[in-house]
Amino acid sequence: MLGEHVDGWDRLVARSPEExxxxxxxxxxxxxxxxxxxEAREVHWRERDGGRDGVEAYDFLALTTGAHDLRPDLPGLDLGFPVFTPRQAMRLGDALPPVQRALIVGGGYIGMEMAEAMRDRGAAVTLINRSERLLHRTxxxxxxxxxxxxxxxxxxxxxxxxxxTSIAGQDGGxxxxxxxxxxxxxxxxxxxxxxxxVDLAREAGVPLGETGAIAVDHAQRTSIPGVYAAGDCAEAWDLIAERWRNLHxxxxxxxxGRVAGLNIGAESLAQQPMQTLxxxxxxxxxxxxxxxxxxTGLTMAEAGEAGIDVRAETIEGRQIAGYMPGSSPIHVKLIAETGSxxxxxxxxxxxxxxxxxxxVVATAVSLGLTVQQLVDLDLAYAPPFSGAWxxxxxAGRVLL
Amino acid sequence: MLGEHVDGWDRLVARSPEExxxxxxxxxxxxxxxxxxxEAREVHWRERDGGRDGVEAYDFLALTTGAHDLRPDLPGLDLGFPVFTPRQAMRLGDALPPVQRALIVGGGYIGMEMAEAMRDRGAAVTLINRSERLLHRTxxxxxxxxxxxxxxxxxxxxxxxxxxTSIAGQDGGxxxxxxxxxxxxxxxxxxxxxxxxVDLAREAGVPLGETGAIAVDHAQRTSIPGVYAAGDCAEAWDLIAERWRNLHxxxxxxxxGRVAGLNIGAESLAQQPMQTLxxxxxxxxxxxxxxxxxxTGLTMAEAGEAGIDVRAETIEGRQIAGYMPGSSPIHVKLIAETGSxxxxxxxxxxxxxxxxxxxVVATAVSLGLTVQQLVDLDLAYAPPFSGAWxxxxxAGRVLL
Incomplete structure (x- = not known):
């Protein structure tokens, strides 16, 4: 949409309400x-724009309330456009005047994507970031x-x-x-x-985890019988740090969501919920x-927080065979636990x-592969796709 | 070279003799x-083109004699150009007249690559294959x-x-x-x-395996002390069929080759050869x-030969998010053992x-992952690269 890659809202919706x-x-x-x-196993609802309200009983409840953009206490914040949801992005796209220069506040994934999208629209782009680093958490x-x-x-x-520290508006800028x-x-x-x-969950008394998201088990069950949670509002188990996290x-x-849905289906047939993430x-x-x-996995800093002693190597290689047209540098950093x-x-x-x-690295970290096992994998090679290694x-060989 | 992607021979050589x-x-x-x-731990050698000959003693010997193109008993075979080695390909490139129509005999990897290369040079291409199928073995x-x-x-x-059944030449065609x-x-x-x-190995008495290639262990040792083998001339262990194979x-x-080299290095220092493939x-x-x-892994037919009862599913998906420009079909076939x-x-x-x-599938088959484990992997997603699944x-979900 903003980057003008996608025709419109409808194309982003996997299934319409009618479907x-x-x-x-x-x-x-x-x-x-x-x-x-x-207690009563009921949800209270209200239609937007002054519509009806009512109460609906449930046998099972899936909390999939997602996440929202952070709105820090910044004077003039309302003058900026948040783009956390597709709808916000669409609203921004509709409102966009001809832009000579776009200011992007925030150097995470969304800030970076917005910077590229505005550049693709022909604007000059200034990306303003609190941290000295882009994508500094990941x-x-x-x-x-x-x-x-x-x-x-x-x-x-x-x-x-x-x-x-503040946003101010003047003369359409x-x-x-x-x-x-x-x-x-x-x-x-x-x-x-x-x-x-998680306001709804918190107010209802569904326990949250240390991350502030809804605590679930591997079957996506909260500790309340019949109540499941999944997605950005829920915690997920970090296989490598071995702790619960909240990733969006x-x-x-x-x-x-698939696990929660299948398990609710099983439970509703009086079967054990067997699906797990x-x-x-x-x-x-x-x-x-x-x-x-x-x-993928842990950064050096995250490994430190998790108490894992690590070593790392970063190599510069070629993404395809060096003698092929289109060959260009690729930097790969690999982090492994010292000792193991x-x-x-x-x-x-x-x-x-x-x-x-x-x-492949995501698979390796998820399964606890050693660097040697990664190096031994029989991966696909032909000059248009890769070097023989x-x-x-x-990167694994250098780390060894 | 033939496809005019690569400038010349030198660019294909990772390290020159001088290096x-x-x-x-x-x-x-x-x-x-x-x-x-x-017995004597010696190799007899002779320089090409009537040069010197001699004998060289060795402590360790690595047999890395590679493979060669098959030359079936076909009348007129010499009128055709084999392209198994880069040198053969270069020779063909040097000899190439302006080609209106190229005939490619063989529908394996090299036949397919040659068909594309000649097409890229502007020739009409006829690919002639004994099997009813292309790449029918893999x-x-x-x-x-x-x-x-x-x-x-x-x-x-x-x-x-x-x-x-035969090749004939006439009038430059x-x-x-x-x-x-x-x-x-x-x-x-x-x-x-x-x-x-493997002529050299066979004549010397280095045992071959059932595949006809040189038998080795996981450390790339032949059964002759001090003699290693690696590469196309040697067998490799098929992790999935659990048998020795000879793949080029x-x-x-x-x-x-790396394993053999490191192990010879270790042995020459009177250490145990520790590297394995x-x-x-x-x-x-x-x-x-x-x-x-x-x-990767086994075809349905190979699984049958290996006595593995399998089920398979082929799905048509999109290689990137369906709403992105450049989105196009991808067909993925996944084969899994029944039961396990x-x-x-x-x-x-x-x-x-x-x-x-x-x-990722190669990693899965190498490590014996189940379809469920494959489906559970946390793989990278952003619309320009993939769908959320x-x-x-x-394919794994359908197979489940």
Whole structure:
């Protein structure tokens, strides 16, 4: 939409309310659940825009309330456009004046995607980020540096280490003031992070975990009988750090939702809920111009927090055979536990064909493979696709 | 070279003889080993083109004699151009007249690559294959059909089930006669398969395995003390069928050669040879125009031969999110053992970004993952790269 890659809203919706209805699912859109009565097994609802309200009894309840964008206490925040949901992005797209310069506040995934989208629309882009690093929670400093270089290479101006203190509007434009100076543009787009939407669950008395998201087990059950939770509002088990986390990723939401649905189906037939989601690795991938950026497992910092002593190597290889046209550098960082040699994380940046290579590392970290086992894998090779050693394995060899 | 993707021979050579020499390795090119005396631990050699000959003593011997193209007893075979080695390909490239129509004899990997290369040079291409199917040893019939459709789509004319009986030359052109008729062209390029080059080993008394290649253990040792073997001339352990095989793949040769080299190094220091190659999955990948074709593990037929009862599903998905530009179909076939659910093989065909997805399946089959474990993997998702469920996992879900 914003990047003008997708025609419109409808194409993003996997199934319309009508399609759900045809499958025998009673879908109520524009209807807000206002409260849950766990004792009575009832939800209270109200239609938006002054419509009806009522109470619905349930046998099983799935809490899939998702997440929302963070709205810090920043003067003028309402002058910026948050783009956490597709609907927000569409609203922004509809409202967009011709933009000479876009200010992006936030250097996480959404900030980066917005920076690219506005660049694709022909705007000059300034990305303002509180941290000195881009994607600083999910990448190590050395790889963050490469992400920043990639962003600059596609023409995104970076203002790092610049915490926004206010947003002001004037003459159809706006100014973002930071601790490091003020930046003027036609629009300010916000990517300030997200938090699980758990008000409803909390108020009803569904226990939350330490992360602030709804606590669940591997079958996506909360501790309240009959109540399941899945997606951005729920915790997920980190297979590598071996702790519960709250990650806002579509892959995890899809898998957890499927588990919850199948288990509710089983329970409703008086069967044991058998489906489980063993856990997640926190695998992500991002396109930035022609750059592909991906990661999985733990960063060095996360490994430290988890009490795992690690070593890491970053190699520069070629994403395809060096003598082929289109061959370009790929940087692969591999992190492994000292002693055991267990792979605990990986980070990749490179051109076409680089990013999805993280999947093999994601598989390795999820299964507790050692670096040696990763190096021994029989991966696909032909010159248009790879060198005889996949760069991921080359990183493993160096780490060995 | 032939496909005009690569400038010349030199670019294909990872290290020149001079570079090896600088690393302290005594390289003798244009020198043929004529015999090995295992008792005396000596090799007899002779320089090509009437040069010197001599005998060299060894402490350790690595047999890395590779493979050669099969040369069946076919009248006129010498009129065709084999292209098993880069040197043969270069020779063909040098000899190439302007080609209106190229005949390719053989529908394996080399035949397919040659068909594409000649098409890229602007020639009309007829591919003549004995089997009714392309890549019939490594793909199941349903996926072979899709490979054939891809070949036809890029303009390669297929003559399948047409065993060549002779090749004749006339007027600078040639005719390939088959059981199903004769085909005329300017040149006949041969991709008739390959066999391990083991004459030297056999004559010396180094035991061969049932496959006809040199028998080795996981440390790449033959049964003769001090004699190692690696690469196309040696067997490799099939992790899934649990038997020794002889596969001619650069990935396997690289890994096995590294193991042999490191172990010889250890043995020469009176250490135990500790490096092993646990085994292989037979993972391959092929580009055909814009099509990417890959496979790993066992086909249905190979599973049958190995006594493994299997079920399979083939799904049609999208290689990236369906609403993104560039989204196109991907076909993923997944084969799993009945009962245990262990993934034993996979085959993929699709457009850009499809092929290397086989690596996750290769990892799964190598480690004995179940379909459920494959579906549970936390793989990378963003719309430019994948749907929220990777097509490989969608195939797994259908198979479940």
């Amino acid at each position: 759900h209805t045809r499958r025998g699912i009673d879908v109520r859109i524009r209807t807000k659940v206002t409260a849950i009565d766990l 990448f190590d400093p050395d790889m963050s540096e490469r992400v920043a270089a990639a962003a600059r290479e596609i023409g995104i101006e970076l203002e790092l280490g610049a915490a926004a 706006c100014t973002v003031t930071t601790e490091r100076g003020s930046f003027a543009g036609d629009i300010a787009i916000l990517g300030l992070g997200s938090a699980p939407s 990723l579509g892959t995890i939401a899809n898998k957890a 063993p856990g997640v690795a926190g695998t992500t991938i991002l396109r930035l111009g022609s750059h592909e950026i991906s990661r 040699g267990r792979v605990v994380g990986g980070q990749i940046i490179g051109q076409q064909g680089a990013g999805k290579r993280i999947d 996949d760069p991921v394995q080359t | 090896h020499t600088r690393r302290g390795i005594d390289v003798r090119i244009r020198t043929k080993v004529t015999a090995i005396d295992l 793909f199941d019939p349903d996926m072979s059909e899709r490979v054939a459709a891809a070949a036809r789509e890029i303009g390669i004319e297929l003559e399948l089930g047409a065993a060549a 040639c005719t390939v006669t088959t059981e199903r008729g004769s085909f005329a062209g300017d040149i006949a390029i041969l991709g008739l398969g390959s066999a391990p080059s 793949l650069g990935t396997i040769a690289n890994k096995a 646990p085994g292989v999955a037979g993972t391959t990948i092929l580009r055909l125009g814009s099509h990417e074709i890959s496979r 659910g262990r993934v034993v093989g996979g085959q993929i065909i699709g457009q850009q970004g499809a092929g290397k997805r086989i690596d 990777d097509p490989v996992q969608t």
